[in-house]
Amino acid sequence: MPSFFKKKSQKGKKTAEKQKKPAVSSPLSEVLEENLAVITSKTGNSTDIIIRRLKHSPRFKTESAIVYLKGLTDTQTVQEILIESLMKSDPVEQEPSSMQEMVEGYLPLGIMESLKDWETLFQALMSGHTIIFVDGFSEAMSTSTEGGEQRSIEEPSTQRAIRGSREGFTESIETNISMVRRIIQNPTLWTETMTIGRVTKTKVTIMYIKGIARDDIIEELRNRLKKIDIDSVLESGYIEQYIEDQSLTVFPTLYHSERPDVVAGNLLEGRFALFVNGSPFVLLGPVVFIQFFQSIEDYTERFYISTALRLLRVLIFFISLIGPATYIAATTFHQEMIPTQLLVAIAAQRESVPFPSFVEAIIMEVTFEILREAGIRMPKAIGSAISIVGALVIGQAAVQAGVVSAAMVIIVAITAIASFATPSFGIAISTRLLRFLFMISAATFGFYGMILGFIILVVHLCGLRSFGVPYMSPLAPFVPADINDTVIRGPLWADRKRPSFMSGQNQLRQGEETGRPEPDKSRQMVTKNEGDAQ
């Protein structure tokens, strides 16, 4: 065994050496024409790259040019502010020593940066900056002029809430970050940006609240992100699959949300948020299993109602997981457990059905999965056709043709509705898959197989971790202080502490004085007028 490990470590060294690539970027030239030639050749003379020469700018004694990408920049800013101020300003009196000095005081634009090598220059150009070149300087200035068309803020299409904000994230990372900043107006809300993706150079931003989030978790996140070396990041799901603790599981170990208020709430519990440019889904971690059963309006409703709803969601989870499996096990192996009258009814229905109940269930479940998939892919205009076909095929026709029994239709329908009612798509989709495994185990070994399957499932869930936090906490390991916000939701005033696994030292989230609201004045506050009738 030791020799095996040695080999492994040597292998690791080799790959590490390979990855050390020369990242020295070539510097810019002093000659303007040479610089512009590099740009046109490197971008393959792309038509959306605009090079505007400013021959007689009073600002610069020599020739100059600005370069920007059409569509990514805000045309108004470039034309009205940048070009105008460069063309119309007063002539310089003395020779400036650097470009920065020359430009900075005269351009009414926010972010200015001096660029000296091509790699950073192209990165700035491609993200929508405008680059200013001046002949005779081996540097260029980039000004922030990002703009262009974007989707406006809309109501989130997933994770709808009855009572809660109507804002949903968009594809622009700046907009998304600002939406969270608007909710948490505190300087301790820290962000860190890095670019990931060799080709796509996608901006990825970590956001956390300094002092609440645990530093070791943030450090670990940073390390995991740094290790990612892939071509493209097209959605936050790409990042998710590279920073998971365990990839061999059907359960999501990171949460994604489209709602700024959910992100803000999670940041306040000590989690981090990960914004990926181009994705309206923000990743949140570390997560626990029970989080997937929570919804934002749990916290705005009265706690009795929220608790009841949460218990309902757990029930929904179990129905969508073992609904058909239980029916199969009961009808195939354990008929004695069904009450006699019901058993007679089921037997009468099944008399004309040629299949065992397992085959029957598989037929119905697969049909349903096909319909569901079709419903997502179909153009909206013919979407209603699917529901008609589905209702007829799944419903009446199949029963009348004697392919499946009516009881099976009920079971599949309940299961389907249950899986739609699960608040998180991530969990709903994993239960969809596991449901088939449970059906197989029920068909081969009845309740014995199902219970064994359930034990394996629980053991697997208990073994998962998300950024070191046990997945089943605070249920297992049991943390009494955190139980207030799990399958039950205690009153907000009783929820004094943040989840202990996420937040390090800073645990209290309520002042000592804030307790159960019991205003003493309530009774005497409104006194009856003397003249009022009893």
Add this chain to the structure above:
Amino acid sequence: MEKAKITAYQLFALVLLFELGSALLVALGIEAKQDAWIVILLGMIGGLLIFFVFYRLYCFYPDCLPTEYLQKIMGKGLGKSVAFLYMLYNVYLAARVLRDFGAMLLTFAYIETPLFIANTLMILVIVYSVSKGIEVLARTGELFLVFIYFLAGSGVLLVLFSGVIDLHNLQPVLENGWKPIIKTTVRETIYFPFGELIVFTMIMPYLRDAKKIRNVGIFGVIVSGISLALVMVINISILGVDLTERSQFPLLSTIQTIQVADFLERLDVYFVIALIVGGFFKVAMFIYAAVIGTANIFTVTPPSRLSYPIGLVVLILSMTMASSFPEHLKEGVSIVPLLLHLPFQIIFPVLLLGVAYWKNRKHKKQGTG
């Protein structure tokens, strides 16, 4: 030893599930007729005494597995061989429980399924869980404890609503005096299930808060003893002594008497769940102890590598240990308690404690003087 820590509550959950494991299903101490519950409570007191022996041993060597402190107490060679005997004992008990469990499952639900298949499935699940380590096993225990007690609570309520409990079945108390009670206690309930707590000596060093171990042990033994006694009281008061004695699975017969509103009846699934979950935890604890101990004796790292081979041994042993179920039961009643349980659970630990006490007293005198 694994690098893992478990909390006091997790240990408590494991102790409880382990104790209830298979004891819940059989007619425990029925030789004492309607006084079986007294026998169980007496066995519990005996179990507490045995637990104290284990606990004192643990106090002498709080950071060591028993396989290590056996070597410290008895010397390297002798200690290792005794430790190995203990591991064989664990494997044997795991196989016994597995056989019990498989046979029970087949008799009442899957008559035509071969025993080998039922046992293989079970051992696969167990081995998978054991290879995940004690932390995962402990967390699973926590979740299932709530689940089992939820089932138990609802079961008791349903039994009450069915109106079948007749407490006269428990009378007369002490019909034949204390003698048969003491006899059954000494011959049965002390060892099974309480003496089997010796497995937990292999798990005590994992506890995060060493101070709590005494309370966890006492509390665990008492709660499990009371639960078992309660179940036996319910069994006897519903079925009567005669039926409880003759029934293969008194708990199943009890559950089958549930009849509420002509709808909630034949809740055999309660029994199936109790049987499988209990069997799972009992066998898993024995196998875990065997795996971690064997890995420690032969310095195998990581220990989880041993779980598959040991699981295979347990599986084969469970098939070959007896040629029929009656033979298996006969062995369990007349041979195992005297030849295995008595020396391994009581005589060895007490002797060890004596030697350890003597050795450490000398050390202390040297240290202070």
